Amino acid sequence: GAGVSQSPSNKVTEKGKDVELRCDPISGHTALYWYRQSLGQGLEFLIYFQGNSAPDKSGLPSDRFSAERTGGSVSTLTIQRTQQEDSAVYLCASSFLSVSEQFFGPGTRLTVL
């Protein structure tokens, strides 16, 4: 079946603009995760969804970052007033249960000019 998909694959934006990144998890997976991969910080956890609720937002770096999930499926990560330090690859993963293997999408490369 289809894996985790993310769109867009690349996004270039200007400092101060808002961006939305989309994740389509594997069908039937109840858990969804966002991670960020940057040169300076490596791979960092951002947020975890179980169904449509986000019990763990501890990794979101600032209040400019938010995420939602609808219908227990698609998730959107929104970054408001982007800054150059937001430039990174944003990875989405999903798993059948919260303690099951996480399957990763190809990522969205965000570049903030």
Place this chain on the structure above:
Amino acid sequence: GNSVTQMEGPVTLSEEAFLTINCTYTATGYPSLFWYVQYPGEGLQLLLKATKADDKGSNKGFEATYRKETTSFHLEKGSVQVSDSAVYFCAMTGAGSYQLTFGKGTKLSVIP
């Protein structure tokens, strides 16, 4: 808190050479341990895992053994191929947790 330390790269090996990438962890309780691989232009893929002490994970000729006494999970392969060129990440989840904590990654290049 939880943390993972892995050897820094890049690592360059000739084809058929022996590979070791060191990984150690810090955690409370008994974490699950993973190796992920990221091939050029592709997403992260789970390579192997071990969920309890002395477990050995293996896949595609790669192996790693969960050593509680040394808090280590070193990745090994007896004979690397050019197609193994990728970035390898050691990772863990805390006991009963979902949040993956990753090492910085080690870039492996295998030359013919």
